[in-house]
Amino acid sequence: MKQTAFKRVLIAICFAGQSWSTVLADEGRLILPIQADGNVVLQRPDGALGKPSDVLQVFTGVATDCCEGKSPMAGAYRVDGKRVTFDPAFDLVRRQSYTVLTHDPVRHLTEFKIDADSAASRPKVVAIYPSGADIPENTLRFYIHFSEPMQPRLSTEFIKLVNANGKADLAAFMSFKQELWNKDRTRLTQLMDPGRIKRGVATNPELGPALLVGNSYSIVVEDGWPNARDGQKARQFEQPFTASPALRVLPDTKLWRFQRPKFTTLDPLVITFDRPYDHQLAQNAITILDAGGHIVTGTVSVGNHEKTWRFVPDAAWSSRAINLVVNARFEDVAGNNFRELLDHSVETQVAGIDQKTIRLDLRPSSD
Template structure:
């Protein structure tokens, strides 16, 4: 079966070939890295010999898994996972490196870390989770915690604060990563809590480091290394209180000021505006002041009259307390728990 390239082959970079005891063999010629949808999907070269070859990461003994094909003097290797941009590979025959090539596609942009949430620099001791927003989809190897570390400046040591999950928590396009701090260490009197204590400690200072080797789905490493410094305050033992929120209207914008930072992702999902006929007013969300202010911007200026702000009760603060219950609550308590799905806040435009 004839091998067909779906996109034009691009010769991106290759080093001078190294031969050891190969005087009787013809040279490898025309080594080419082939791209498809900006990914390096195969490598091909001309080599008249019928000797078997393998492709390795440079200085690695284990060959890369993939499919080998021969078409006349052309040899083709298609890896199971596309080659990674910025890495160097070796063609090996008889346990000898006969050629090396590097992947470098200047048309592909490196991913960037565009946000870490919560964005505030003082976090509660019982912080439940953090979000990492990237500019493009990231690799799907399930090894994020190898690239994201937390250093306790107060104790001068690295801390394992994030919960390791078998399946990482990414959004659909793999650009938003959610990392949980161990709930078992946060909930009072659970075995992990008694044995290890809280993941974060009040009055301690920390630094999160995201190294540049964290790669995007296109194989490119992060554009830079990133850090976020924060200090830890007291545990948050209170539910968010809609009664304390301040609502104001200006033109096409309804603004809600909270008395604390709230969950950045849920803020975008948990608010709707309806009129007296319960017809929803189309709006989009804009978050400011380190997740302490939400603007609902409507395409058209709101008319005078009465409106209702509907708030999904799953909205949480940074400690996982939602509008109905505390995260760290005694489940054996006989206190009646609110089970409503939404809260209503009425406001009027004069």
């Protein structure tokens, strides 16, 4: 059944022979939708509802044209104690006027409409990265993408790491005064507590790792997180996964596989990684240079659960050979980069490199 978003609507107009007022809405007894997938709710203090359609009907159009000789909107009724809810069979239309006819026990007409801004669907989680069904037990961070800007400083309330028994690990994530949002607050970076990842330090000996290989978990974004625009609340989202063996070896570009494009075409260049890499860092970690050292522009996409990197050039490939420049701080999902492992001893030397360069010869266009 559809979730409902409400607000009180304040209207007071007299209509000949009818009682049209805001009394019910003002008292909170009539609750009207403010979005396209909303419902209409009538709360009766005496609880004597009778047949739901006898006390509540919704019509298309303005109140002055309602309601004799017109058919009410199709939909379903739900009765819960003293409350009757009408679920329209179809989503409401923005800017369309609707009239609610109630017998409470006096006859009332109340008009409302869904405005352009409020008619948008509820906010939702559209993706969580890493996205694989199996992710390393020492995964460092999760990126949670929302369909629209969200209200900040609520992550500890709504985001949970839950095990197969439904128990939440409340110490799994780092807690920051300032959450790690992108500029428009549609992407939140949720960082695992490194003390639960690094062996033998901080909270690891006391609490143990947050993820254990072979066990099943879910990242749960609980129902009710309000957006930043008008407080509309997101539905619950759950992404299950199983913890796979930890990544404790430095990344190595020699283990990457390349699908080389043809010269003078718009064929994509595709890299298949040896492990899942950080989804966000992958957008800008690899630069392509032509034979003259100029940057080749194009569109990057990351797929196959962060194991595939795909680049489509803006213009046909004009060099028979290209260089791929990989930022040495490009991390896998466990926070390991080409300079150092996240979980290493203090004696370990950090590799003194800033980038890795890979030369690729393009395929002849005649292939």
